[in-house]
Amino acid sequence: MIAFLTRTRQKGRMDLTDWLAWGWAILGTLVVAIPVAWAVISSLKTEAEINSFPPALVPRAAQTITVEGQAKPLSVWVRKAADGTEQTVALVRRIGLSATVLNPAKPQETFPVPVSELSQLKAFHLQWSNYTEPLKQFNFLRYLWNTVFVTVVATALTLFLNSLTAFALSKYRFAGRNAVFALILSTMMIPLSVIMVPAFMVIVGLNLADNLWGVILSTVSTPTGVFLLRQYMLTIPDDLIEAARVDAASEFRIYWRIVLPLCAPALAVLAIFSVIWRWNDFLWPLIVLSSPDNYTLQIGLNALQGQFNVQWHYILAMTVVTLLPVTVVFLFLQKYITEGVASSGVK
Amino acid sequence: MSAPASVAPRAVARGERVGNGLDAVMRVVEAPMAALQRLIGVARIPYVFILPNMVLFTIFVFVPVGLAVAYAFTGGTNLLIWDRPYVGLENFKALLDCGNYLEPSTCRYNLFWTAVHNTWWYTLLNTLGTLFFALVTALVLNRLTWGRGFFRAVFFYPVLLSPVVVGLVWQWFLAREGLLNGFLTEWFDTRIIFLLEVGWSRVWVVYVSIWFHMGFYMLIILAGLQAIPRDIYEAAQIDGTSQWRQFWCLTLPLLTPNLLVVTVLLLIRSVQVFDEAWVLTNGGGPGTANTFIVQFIYQTAFSPDLRLYGLASAASVLMGVALLVLTLSQLWLAKKAEV
Incomplete structure (x- = not known):
């Protein structure tokens, strides 16, 4: 396979010009493809994702979870506490720098955490409704x-x-x-x-x-x-x-x-x-x-x-x-x- | 391309299979055409065949060409030519009324001269840029022994996209939240609103044009390269000529006629830049940094608050003269290239 790929008219040896030619062709392919591919990928993102910066390379969406006792599905976040432990929580509400979350396993107990400890959990998602x-x-x-x-x-x-x-x-x-x-x-x-x-x-x-x-x-x-x-x-x-x-x-x-x-x-x-x-x-x-x-x-x-x-x-x-x-x-x-x-x- | 000579019976049979629906339509046309032929004779039937096309050409090309000149000598905001007063050279005088042609702000219609300047710079950079990239890509593809068809298709692909699609795809790529700014933030911790800065937006308009049209010119140059006989290079190789010298002393001189035609074609197309630049820059912005002549004509004629058809036509005529000179030189070059 490699021999086939590197075969040129000069008896199987790639000289500098051959390398440059391949480099140009591959680089050019990327230059042509990336903007179009980026538009296609972006067209499958949710509105929130499309406006977020820096952009994600794959279409994702915020994960939600339906919790007993809550009217609406809640968004899922990862809480990284000061002592380094990580915990998956659902966000109930957020006021300023403080958020009220709950543990999906025990939906009755809500507790406050600083927003800085939270990062949103996102999963691969194609927004076909676009x-x-x-x-x-x-x-x-x-x-x-x-x-x-x-x-x-x-x-x-x-x-x-x-x-x-x-x-x-x-x-x-x-x-x-x-x-x-x-x-x-x-x-x-x-x-x-x-x-x-x-x-x-x-x-x-x-x-x-x-x-x-x-x-x-x-x-x-x-x-x-x-x-x-x-x-x-x-x-x-x-x-x-x-x-x-x-x-x-x-x-x-x-x-x-x-x-x-x-x-x-x-x-x-x-x-x-x-x-x-x-x-x-x-x-x-x-x-x-x-x-x-x-x-x-x-x-x-x-x-x-x-x-x-x-x-x-x-x-x-x-x-x-x-x-x-x-x-x-x-x-x-x-x-x-x-x-x-x-x-x-x-x- | 040439037609196979000996397949007539099969071809007629194929014609019958072209589609029964189509065939039914044609049978309806056939009877009156046969009757017409009996009426006027075989010798006059070719005139019938060219008639529909010539009528359309007359209505939509020849009449407008004549009217374009007539419009340029009329004023007012009525569209119909018979409602328009004759104003002589007034429109041309207004367009050319300029303190200093190099300084658009000293002109009566400074937008026109801004557009002329923008078009001039765009034409220069786009022609040189496209020529360079098309030539290098054609040389590269000509050298590849494997995958040439694939890369040829990849580089040609943008040519088939619509100007609106190209404009939007690139606007999104260069947007505030776009991919390029994502990388800039990642690597250099900076963000540039490319399409709102005069210098950057001009660079990107030229770049996007090259990206869009390069494949077309590449194909023409590639066809020229492949027409150069192989044995010349073999002879040069036997003489121990270096590749670099082969390019400068063999390829380039043999390719020159081809490149000249491509250059003039590029000039002709560049002068008429409008669609993709218009979409990409949201109508020629920022300000008038990317307003070109065709956009000036379009806006002057069709903006609801302007409707200056005479002035727009005068600008069209001026551009038409420039294009005519370029086209004639192209024909002349093409003829010379053939000899």
């Missing part, structure tokens, strides 16, 4: 549904319309074809940040402001999608299309029945990216959507952070819910995603 509460308290399910709707509809339309355009651009000769292709590619150079004011006016003019369709329609046509699919379709032999024409298939039928199935790999890459773009989109929905009922996850999360600045336990739980789908997609499709990026420069 995840379920926001569903009830805030419009979280609504945001989730809106995001799923935008993502699915926009991706379906993107695949359909972009592949149709790519088909026309790659398999037909017609006047203005190159001009159209150049025009589409030129839109890559126009970032949203430059045209956001007039684009919003167009949305208002079409009566799509504060409407999910305003977010969907304006992002359906992507130059990257057209480009990716066109390049792929160019490699499909024209003979196939000619053969279908001989069989009197309509042009749309050729597109749907022959070209599209052959493009499955390219469509898959575009679909993955399309889903991730829509799921993560922020600036444009922020401009278009104004009422909380129409918020997507990202906008809702951003708004909640401003609104409930101290409720980090909820914010982090929702952050985890937001990053989870992308993470799962990446776990399964990371090879296609990284290769798609490397070969086409899409992001």
Whole structure:
């Protein structure tokens, strides 16, 4: 095993550069993973734990115990007396620097101790209600549904319309074809940040402001999608299309029945990216959507952070819910995603 | 990527299995499309195919581009262009009205110039920082003989997160009660409220951007590294060239075109910084220490108490010109890299 791990191209010897390379890779992995892992861990802490400092590395919660004769469950503490003996006690009440405790074994006798002798007993505990509460308290399910709707509809339309355009651009000769292709590619150079004011006016003019369709329609046509699919379709032999024409298939039928199935790999890459773009989109929905009922996850999360600045336990739980789908997609499709990026420069 | 050539019958069969629901929808589209084809002829059918996409591009890209310039010459707070009075170069004059361009407080719109300065420094540091880390990581991954796929995936992972998630994750990490302050207290007995201090918050905005986007540029550089033929290095090794010299005299020169493209791409993206910095710093704070140009445009146009669409558009146009110069130089460099 060790021999396998330390195998390098220089006959089994690790030289200094190899050590440095491994050090960089492992350190980098920690730098990437720790903030995300910390958010996930923190999202499972109770509100009291999340606000306590210094932070604990594992989610814990105060232990409680139900004692006969006491209405509420009592918190459990360890008392370290001046003579060094330790004793588990339940806290009844606390006034200033003095606390009233009892021995759970003898619940009738309460006795006072100084607070300085007490330390709270905590146990491992995952606060799943951080995840379920926001569903009830805030419009979280609504945001989730809106995001799923935008993502699915926009991706379906993107695949359909972009592949149709790519088909026309790659398999037909017609006047203005190159001009159209150049025009589409030129839109890559126009970032949203430059045209956001007039684009919003167009949305208002079409009566799509504060409407999910305003977010969907304006992002359906992507130059990257057209480009990716066109390049792929160019490699499909024209003979196939000619053969279908001989069989009197309509042009749309050729597109749907022959070209599209052959493009499955390219469509898959575009679909993955399309889903991730829509799921993560922020600036444009922020401009278009104004009422909380129409918020997507990202906008809702951003708004909640401003609104409930101290409720980090909820914010982090929702952050985890937001990053989870992308993470799962990446776990399964990371090879296609990284290769798609490397070969086409899409992001 | 290229399509397999000889699978047509199978592929058609696969197409039939794509999904009966989808297929039913397409069958509904197919009949009118076939009728349309009979009506206008095969030669005109490609125009039908590109029509929906071109209509959307026109409405949401071409029209806004034209309007962006038109807006910049109008004033008032009405959104609809026909309700807006023509003011000539007034918006540009207002933005550029400055006693000393290096000192934002002497400008009429000092927030704009603060944003320009912040964006300039951010762009410089982010470009250099990302380039450095992406290059070193790509070199490291290219060297690893084992686990390369795993580390490539790890370093790329942040790229796929949303800006809001990245902003919140890091805000929590750097918070008063955050993990970093936990370690600082443990080891140095001190606590820093990072995001409320001007200097620290700027450092962290750049750092988080590098953390967020580095993987993308790393992949592009890695692809460039892997395109360098192996036998060059073998020849160098036979000649007894040291690894250090191999890097400076072989790798770096061969990688230069690739790095230039990455640099310009980084510049283009850095100038447009907004999302993650906005979330991380709660809207550009502390004060205006992390207010960037896009945030200025967004706030000037969409803050309920401002709604200065003309001024925002003028700022957009100025930024657009800068981006255009960068984009054209990128195209030029990419073309040169191919030759």
